[in-house]
Amino acid sequence: MSTDKHLIEQVAEGDEMAFRTLYDRYSERTLRYVYTLLRNRHLAEDVVQDTMVAVWRGAGRFAGRSKVSTWIFGIARNKALDLLRREKRGERVPDTPLVSPDPAPGIQRDERVKAALQTLSEDHREVVFLTFYEHLSYAEIGRLLGVPEGTVKSRMFHAKKKLAEALA
Amino acid sequence: MSDCRAIQELIPWYVAGSLSPEERQRVAGHLLECEACREELAVVLNLQLASQAAFSEIERPSPEVWQGIRERTQKDRTARLDLGSFLLGFTMGARVRGGRVPMRADLRVLGRKVPLFNTERGGLK
Numbered sequence: 001m002s003t004d005k006h007l008i009e010q011v012a013e014g015d016e017m018a019f020r021t022l023y024d025r026y027s028e029r030t031l032r033y034v035y036t037l038l039r040n041r042h043l044a045e046d047v048v049q050d051t052m053v054a055v056w057r058g059a060g061r062f063a064g065r066s067k068v069s070t071w072i073f074g075i076a077r078n079k080a081l082d083l084l085r086r087e088k089r090g091e092r093v094p095d096t097p098l099v100s101p102d103p104a105p106g107i108q109r110d111e112r113v114k115a116a117l118q119t120l121s122e123d124h125r126e127v128v129f130l131t132f133y134e135h136l137s138y139a140e141i142g143r144l145l146g147v148p149e150g151t152v153k154s155r156m157f158h159a160k161k162k163l164a165e166a167l168a
Numbered sequence: 169m170s171d172c173r174a175i176q177e178l179i180p181w182y183v184a185g186s187l188s189p190e191e192r193q194r195v196a197g198h199l200l201e202c203e204a205c206r207e208e209l210a211v212v213l214n215l216q217l218a219s220q221a222a223f224s225e226i227e228r229p230s231p232e233v234w235q236g237i238r239e240r241t242q243k244d245r246t247a248r249l250d251l252g253s254f255l256l257g258f259t260m261g262a263r264v265r266g267g268r269v270p271m272r273a274d275l276r277v278l279g280r281k282v283p284l285f286n287t288e289r290g291g292l293k
Contacts, residue, residue: 012272014244019241023234023237027228027229027233027234028228028229031226031228031229032223032224032226035226036223041226045229045230045232045233048229048233049233049236049237049240052233052237053237053240053241056237056241056244057241057244060270060272060286109214109218110217110218110221110222112218113214113215113218113219113222114218114221114222114225117219117222128219129219129223131180131181131184131186132180132183132184132215132216132219132220132223133219133220133223133224135184135185135186136184136186137181137186137187137188138181138186140186153177156177156180157177160180160211160212160215163215163218163219164211164215167211167214167215167218
């Protein structure tokens with residue numbers, strides 16, 4: 001199986017098969033990440049599309065200093081934040097629930113935490129996602145978000161406190 | 169214990185498996201001796217499981233997303249010049265991508281690619 005960096009090199013050379021493989025590897029993860037920021041599936045899919053087009057066109061600029069995943073997430077994050085800024089200027093981003101309104105029964109702990117996740121700010125939910133779902137280190141999260149490591153830890157501390165209350 | 173605050177800050181990344189070996193060892197050593205931090209560990213483990221379940225419920229992108237990408241990227245064109253053999257050769261490529269025409273060239277020496285230039289190399293985006 002090709003490594004992500006090898007795939008990016010092939011994409012930079014115009015290899016469409018490699019691009020499809022990269023898409024299959026990252027589209028779902030990118031959608032989940034962007035969804036934690038936007039909480040709107042339609043807009044999150046638009047951002048995934050814009051992100052992957054940017055990956056196709058910019059693969060030659062990938063310098064290999066970061067992981068491919070954080071490079072792609074960085075592009076997706078910028079595009080999602082642009083969208084949020086437009087929303088603040090008056091274009092509405094409709095909100096939808098983070099989780100299914102028809103959850104499987106009998107998993108009360110998970111349901112309470114899911115509900116609590118919806119009440120977190122984007123900043124806090126993002127750190128929870130990148131830590132627990134993407135398994136990024138706090139240093140990688142800091143670089144991706146452009147904030148000091150202490151800020152990442154602080155966001156996690158507050159998010160964890162709120163989520164833990166849901167478990168109590 | 170005075171170290172508890174610092175250790176509890178690291179526990180989410182301990183649970184996620186993304187600490188450096190040194191930090192991991194430090195947290196593990198502390199957990200052996202501190203019941204309060206073991207309780208915190210149990211809470212964070214539960215949080216991780218529940219959050220992963222929540223994020224996993226977001227389904228993969230619809231097929232229209234890929235179709236849209238194909239429509240937008242197929243307008244891009246690539247031109248390529250390839251000289252020599254697998255062991256020793258020269259490749260130069262140019263393409264039209266999103267209104268730009270980036271170019272790159274590589275030497276092939278004993279099957280390995282040696283970059284000569286790439287007009288795209290730069291920042292993230």
